[in-house]
Amino acid sequence: MKKHTIVALLQDRPGVLSRVIGLIRRRGYNIESLAVGHSETAGVSRLTLVVESEDVEQVVKQLYRLIEVIKVSDVTDDPTVEREMTMIKLHAPPAARHEIISMCSVFGARIVDVGSNTMIIEMTGTPGKVENFIEVVRPYGIKEMMRTGRIAMVRGARGHNASEYVEPATNGVAVPALN
Amino acid sequence: MTKPLTGAQIMCEALIREGVEVMFGIPGGAIMPFYYAMWDYRDRLRHVLCRHEQGAGHAAEGYARATGKIGVCIGTSGPGATNLVTPIADAMMDSTPLLAITGQVGSHVLGKDAFQETDITGITMPITKHNYLVKNVDELPYVFKEAIHIATTGRPGPVLIDITKDAMQKTTVPNWDIKLNLPGYKPTYQGNRRQIREAIKLLISAKKPLIIAGHGIIMAGAHRELQEFAERLRIPVITTLHGIGAIPENHPLAIGMPGMHGWVHVNRAIQECDVLFNIGGRFDDRVTGKASTFAPHARIIHVDIDPSEIGKNVRVDVPIVGDARLVLQALLEDLPPPSELAELHTHASDWMEHIREMQDKHQGKQQYKNRAAMANMSLPPHDVYEALSRTLNARGNYRVVTDVGQHQMWAAQLIDWNHGPRTHITSGGAGTMGFAVPAALGVAIAYPNETVWAIVGDGGFQMTNQEMATIVQEGLKNVKVAVINNGYLGMVRQWQELFEHKRYSGTPLSGPNFAKLAEAYGWKGLTVERSEDVQAAIDEAHATDGPVLIDFRVEREVNVFPMVPQNKSIGEMILSESQA
Ligand SMILES: Cc1ncc(C[n+]2csc(CCOP(=O)(O)OP(=O)(O)O)c2C)c(N)n1
Numbered sequence: 115m116k117k118h119t120i121v122a123l124l125q126d127r128p129g130v131l132s133r134v135i136g137l138i139r140r141r142g143y144n145i146e147s148l149a150v151g152h153s154e155t156a157g158v159s160r161l162t163l164v165v166e167s168e169d170v171e172q173v174v175k176q177l178y179r180l181i182e183v184i185k186v187s188d189v190t191d192d193p194t195v196e197r198e199m200t201m202i203k204l205h206a207p208p209a210a211r212h213e214i215i216s217m218c219s220v221f222g223a224r225i226v227d228v229g230s231n232t233m234i235i236e237m238t239g240t241p242g243k244v245e246n247f248i249e250v251v252r253p254y255g256i257k258e259m260m261r262t263g264r265i266a267m268v269r270g271a272r273g274h275n276a277s278e279y280v281e282p283a284t285n286g287v288a289v290p291a292l293n
Numbered sequence: 294m295t296k297p298l299t300g301a302q303i304m305c306e307a308l309i310r311e312g313v314e315v316m317f318g319i320p321g322g323a324i325m326p327f328y329y330a331m332w333d334y335r336d337r338l339r340h341v342l343c344r345h346e347q348g349a350g351h352a353a354e355g356y357a358r359a360t361g362k363i364g365v366c367i368g369t370s371g372p373g374a375t376n377l378v379t380p381i382a383d384a385m386m387d388s389t390p391l392l393a394i395t396g397q398v399g400s401h402v403l404g405k406d407a408f409q410e411t412d413i414t415g416i417t418m419p420i421t422k423h424n425y426l427v428k429n430v431d432e433l434p435y436v437f438k439e440a441i442h443i444a445t446t447g448r449p450g451p452v453l454i455d456i457t458k459d460a461m462q463k464t465t466v467p468n469w470d471i472k473l474n475l476p477g478y479k480p481t482y483q484g485n486r487r488q489i490r491e492a493i494k495l496l497i498s499a500k501k502p503l504i505i506a507g508h509g510i511i512m513a514g515a516h517r518e519l520q521e522f523a524e525r526l527r528i529p530v531i532t533t534l535h536g537i538g539a540i541p542e543n544h545p546l547a548i549g550m551p552g553m554h555g556w557v558h559v560n561r562a563i564q565e566c567d568v569l570f571n572i573g574g575r576f577d578d579r580v581t582g583k584a585s586t587f588a589p590h591a592r593i594i595h596v597d598i599d600p601s602e603i604g605k606n607v608r609v610d611v612p613i614v615g616d617a618r619l620v621l622q623a624l625l626e627d628l629p630p631p632s633e634l635a636e637l638h639t640h641a642s643d644w645m646e647h648i649r650e651m652q653d654k655h656q657g658k659q660q661y662k663n664r665a666a667m668a669n670m671s672l673p674p675h676d677v678y679e680a681l682s683r684t685l686n687a688r689g690n691y692r693v694v695t696d697v698g699q700h701q702m703w704a705a706q707l708i709d710w711n712h713g714p715r716t717h718i719t720s721g722g723a724g725t726m727g728f729a730v731p732a733a734l735g736v737a738i739a740y741p742n743e744t745v746w747a748i749v750g751d752g753g754f755q756m757t758n759q760e761m762a763t764i765v766q767e768g769l770k771n772v773k774v775a776v777i778n779n780g781y782l783g784m785v786r787q788w789q790e791l792f793e794h795k796r797y798s799g800t801p802l803s804g805p806n807f808a809k810l811a812e813a814y815g816w817k818g819l820t821v822e823r824s825e826d827v828q829a830a831i832d833e834a835h836a837t838d839g840p841v842l843i844d845f846r847v848e849r850e851v852n853v854f855p856m857v858p859q860n861k862s863i864g865e866m867i868l869s870e871s872q873a
């Protein structure tokens with residue numbers, strides 16, 4: 115099954131994320147990664163979803179059925195910049211540190227904490243590069259690892275500014291934040 | 294208006310502003326402030342006290358399905374709210390505009406497992422079009438307006454508003470100057486013009502075209518446009534279970550119901566047709582049978598207001614997202630003059646002739662009920678339907694609500710549905726037993742001057758018959774119930790007989806004396822055991838100025854045919870027990 119990267123704009127309302135996740139679960143879609151956070155426009159979040167599906171059009175249409183979903187784009191075949199971040203707590207006795215540090219510099223990873231026998235390494239990159247890095251450091255002994263979901267942005271002038279879809283605060287009338 | 298109101302008063306005012314006149318519900322702790330306020334509005338907002346929240350929900354559905362207006366039901370927190378879950382799910386499957394209002398525990402104890410606290414917004418997330426938890430009184434005018442807007446526009450559906458008790462009790466000066474903030478909700482009503490022209494091109498070049506008319510025709514009020522369009526092109530029209538009423542069945546172009554218990558000639562026509570034009574039906578699996586084998590020779594045009602329905606179950610060649618009525622109007626505008634349709638018309642009449650030949654050969658309504666097997670039954674169910682159909686068509690002015698099971702399929706098959714949209718109301722998508730009696734209550738309130746028949750099995754009747762008391766308390770005299778009493782959960786028994794070696798596991802069913810039960814409720818109760826008494830009982834029901842129940846003790850083990858076994862192609866129908 116093909117993997118698709120979907121970017122969606124969501125109106126910020128309570129429960130919106132559980133609506134998206136619930137939909138994915140009950141329709142039986144396989145998600146590989148999901149990341150969500152504020153967009154450039156107040157009241158709108160931007161979500162990146164990596165989903166495995168033979169019928170991605172159905173996934174997009176089902177997402178649109180959610181009232182809060184403003185815009186959904188399948189950017190799989192668009193030129194995008196994709197990033198993911200990981201933090202790895204590595205077994206790092208003093209003898210191994212030198213090697214680890216040089217490995218990090220090759221990958222552009224940063225060491226953000228050093229303990230007596232451990233290091234926390236932060237690494238941001240394309241999902242493939244993050245994957246490679248993890249494999250390279252794995253032999254030292256990974257004590258803990260955390261990965262964020264993938265985020266993707268379409269290159270150049272294309273893409274969607276959230277403010278296109280949201281009307282500015284209306285004529286002084288109460289449009290409750292619904293929080 | 295600058296007077297401060299309580300949240301509960303604001304709820305009443307908001308409902309009145311949206312044109313709500315009647316609500317079905319049951320009070321309880323968390324929703325009591327709403328009932329307190331309702332007292333002052335009782336001349337404008339009628340509250341119907343039901344006997345079970347499920348009944349309240351189905352009654353609201355019946356009201357909505359019969360009128361096209363929003364149906365409103367009310368429950369308290371916890372069990373009151375969870376009892377509404379079934380009708381909400383039913384409304385979701387059948388695209389019924391329903392507003393469920395539930396009370397919630399006070400916001401200060403929310404999330405603490407307070408008495409009768411249930412996360413009803415969490416529970417109903419997958420079965421509502423949208424839902425809300427309101428904790429702040431100031432949000433109420435906005436939320437009610439948005440909720441009803443969402444429930445009634447686009448593809449209609451159920452919306453739930455859960456309101457904490459304190460939000461109903463607090464006061465505020467309501468702001469009714471509301472502009473909806475719904476950037477993600479913009480239903481498409483007008484069909485794409487290019488696709489519409491494409492559809493016409495396909496239809497005009499067709500030799501064996503068919504129209505499937507679904508629930509969308511009824512909901513959009515597109516029955517006149519549908520009929521005109523079919524007549525202009527002379528295309529045969531199939532009506533799905535929820536499309537019944539889209540075209541009168543005695544119309545020369547109407548050919549009947551497709552699918553699992555549809556007619557042989559209809560399913561065969563689908564398998565033969567070269568262009569299939571589905572307006573407002575969603576290619577449910579009960580219609581398509583095994584989807585990959587459905588309409589193998591057809592180019593498919595699909596009109597639906599919900600884009601996600603298009604291409605979901607079957608491949609579609611010409612997708613048109615829009616309102617059935619507006620799309621049909623656009624189609625009619627773009628039709629070429631009759632002179633250019635001459636060739637289509639010739640093909641069409643050959644095609645129609647072929648379909649009618651198949652209809653004559655395989656058992657249509659008429660032959661079916663004359664099956665030899667029924668000759669020595671004292672009351673074959675078919676005799677009940679024949680008499681009902683004859684009487685209803687002679688009298689007019691009726692609505693029929695059916696429950697779920699064999700009696701439901703017989704009603705769809707055997708009654709001649711000639712009286713327009715919203716005269717046949719049933720639980721289709723969810724197949725909810727227990728729907729009919731409470732839904733009939735809602736329909737009877739909407740149309741007090743019409744006769745509302747609930748046709749229900751002995752199984753489904755025993756799920757929600759307590760609403761008979763509600764019908765009495767509300768003084769409704771126009772409800773008549775026909776129990777098709779076969780002493781079985783009949784449809785399940787049929788599957789057991791045909792496909793499971795007659796292992797009647799959990800299907801033989803007893804019950805009280807239904808006529809006596811009816812009498813106990815203050816209804817007239819009649820019992821019919823022989824075919825020759827059917828007509829007199831139906832006439833007596835009509836002649837009685839009050840609710841009447843007839844217990845039709847029909848032959849117990851009769852099957853609904855024709856039938857497409859589950860997951861089989863609709864081309865492979867079985868017509869009798871020996872073919873199973
Ligand atoms: C609430 C609910 N429970 C179970 C079913 C499964 N079911 C479908 S038809 C049927 C039998 C209905 O029996 P009855 O109401 O007597 O109608 P009949 O088929 O005998 O006409 C059952 C149990 C259902 N549809 N709804």
Ligand SMILES: [Mg+2]
Nearest residue numbers: 750751781783
């Ligand atoms: Mg039964």
